[in-house]
Amino acid sequence: MNVEGRLHYVTVFVLIGAALLVPAASLLPAPESPLALSSYSVSLLGKYLCYALLALALDLAWGYAGLLSLGHAAFFALGGYAIGMYLMRQIGARGVYGDPVLPDFMVFLDWQELPWFWWGFDSFPFALSMALLVPAALALVFGWLAFRSRVSGVYFSIMSQALTYALMLAFFRNEFGFGGNNGLTDFKDILGFDLQSAGVRATLFSVTAMCLLGAYLISRGILSTRFGTVVRALRDGEERTRFLGYSVASYKLTVFVISALLAGLAGALYVPQVGIINPGEFQPINSIEIATWVAVGGRGSLLGAMLGACVIAAAKTLLTAQFPELWLFFLGALFLLVTLHLPRGLLGLLRGNDRA
């Protein structure tokens, strides 16, 4: 069995193990025992897994279809906002102003009734489906426009960056109806369970791990079909694939939409665990950071992307806490190092010459 194959089983094993062990370590031992995991750490680990899912989503588009989207943070944030709206509605009359229907920021802005785009978000299934469908729909429209007119390469990257920038400006506005500058926060509970409790946090972690595993297996499945082969072919030789009779645009569009959907799912899992979503998530720099995760881990490899996200996110937690000055130096140097000397990322080191 080659390295890639072995790593695949390791990953599945690690993710299932994490889904079971982390909640166990958080809930079973007494809080002061050395084995115990604080609920802060559980959320932190859950956050890393969300990033891994996001990196996986971008890797599908970039690593396999050659679409470097610098707007994936937008899909992530839209998914997060959808769940954030559900969580806002769950606060009900427990907000500072105690309005049973309107979230605090709307009362503060003196709005009289819930705007139409907030309708239905008191239902969890609706919010969850919106968290997946809104990013997918945006990707569909944006991708359709772009691929139809054969916008590709850096032009596509810059335009997707402009997209997330425009959304950031829009979400910063109070009139837009999503909490403006402050975003959505002060969440109380999800499906009737207290968000702060250790049990809910552990459950969220397990759900995230299982979602990541599911997304990984599904993506792997998709890529191993004929469809996946065509996608890789168009990455390596777009003209040739087109001349072979494949509709390049629809393949690209499909991959891009799936990728956006997964990014939205990552956002939806992220917001309940960190407890806030604000327009800062749309920042173009966030999208570029996602690209770093993929590049560092090894693009064109789902495992690499996931690994890269976890490693860099962990390094960020460590460095920003210990040496806040050094973090950007580190990140910048990492960019240079990887692009100049490790074109296939960390996983390229492990794999040696064994090309996936």
Added chain:
Amino acid sequence: MRFAAAGRVLILCLLLGVLASPTVAEDAALRERVNALFEADDQRRRELLREMAASGDERVPAVFAALARGALYLDRRSDDVVVAERSGARYEVRDVLTGNELPGAGRRDVRRLRVDNRLREELASLTALRGLVSEDVGERRSAVRTIAAAPSTLALETLRGHLARETDASVRDEIELTLAIGALSGNGSAVSDALATLEGRSEARVRAALTTFLERNDLDSAQREAAQASLRKAQSRLRWLARLEALFFGLSLGSVLLLCAIGLSITFGVMGVINMAHGELIMLGAYASWGAQQLLPGQPGLALLLSIPAAFLFCGFVGLLLERGVIRHLYGRPLETLLATFGISLILQQAVRSLVSPLNRSVVTPSWLSGAWEIAPGLALTYNRIAILLFSLITFALLLALLRFTRLGLELRAVAQNRAMARALGVRSGRVDAMTFALGSGVAGLAGVALSQLTNVGPNLGQAYIIDSFLVVVFGGVGNLWGTLVAAFSLGVANKLLEPAAGAVLAKILLLVGLILFLQRRPQGLFPRSGRQDTL
């Protein structure tokens, strides 16, 4: 004209003569008037003040100032009006004309001369009358404005008298306006004349006066209509001026975009290198301009002029290092270049944050760039924006000339069109790449110098412009300097013209969305590069 000027000089000489040696008689007259102030009623008090102002005595303003601040008292021991300042329970007393100290007084010895606000305003406009005889046009104008702010009958009469002597057209205009506004509160034909004078004038005080005038209920319909028409005309004029101003701001924004994008147009368009660190090169240029001012304290103008070549060379050198150190290894891999240069931009930002400061620094605007050129009331163009507009056009022209007429430009265009062929003909493409990148970076430095005159200089300065710059380059058509020029100005103007209607943020969003849609239709931008054509 000459007679008027001579007349004014004569008056001035007379005044000076008077001032130089106040005669005993004048002294006594003035003192008598000051003393009479206390017993006089409102009407008489105003008359006295006017007489004092008309006398042109040098000591009058001091008396007026003391009166305005309520420091004039009647000394009951001598029945003279004196200047008194309270100190503790007693008063320090001075002579009102000479300022000599007199014996201190108790609370019972003095009584204050009360003034109300109307009297204070009158005092101010009376004091200003003295400015009318000044030789300096600016002083005369400010005197008129002071009087216009609180016109008294005497001041207006004096103004009317002065009008015939006034030589400067703008001051005359100012006086006529003030007189007309004053006449609005009168009756009969004076009002109609005033309305004719004020017709279509858009100054804020004219509009305010006309609005107040319309509130009077003794107007006949002709007067009312004339005033309303005049107001309407003023408002439409103001709307036009606002549009012109928006146009100017748009051109100004366009010039900033042009400066930011033109360097990018060279590196991105000609070399195909996506330089995400371009914004940080702009930021370094702005810091170069700040640094020059730190090195030359007290000479902001010289520092600014020196910082233009300094920023160009410094940023060009940084660009050279980047190209030789990093980008050279990544040609033909645009996405990797994008990531690597993004890494560089992070490093540069953090380096500035660590080495200089995370806080914004402000660059002093030299005196010859501050202020504004007032074209019409309500339309003033600031000098720094005009200068940046010119600067951007000059930079553009020089760059165009460099590409067209120099050896480097020729080689650069050759490499851009067909690298392999150029190499075969003996062009050292590696050297050309390095020089091109240095050139683009140097121009980014120039953009930084320009930006330092508009905003504060901080580590995040470049971030604000990088996305816009990319859009300008892509919109204009990659590798086409003229396209960049057109794109920069059209985006700038469109942004500022949309702003009043849609608000600043929404205008920006609309523009971004519009641009995205436009690029879907025409992915090559406004002016697509065609195969073998010389596009530079």
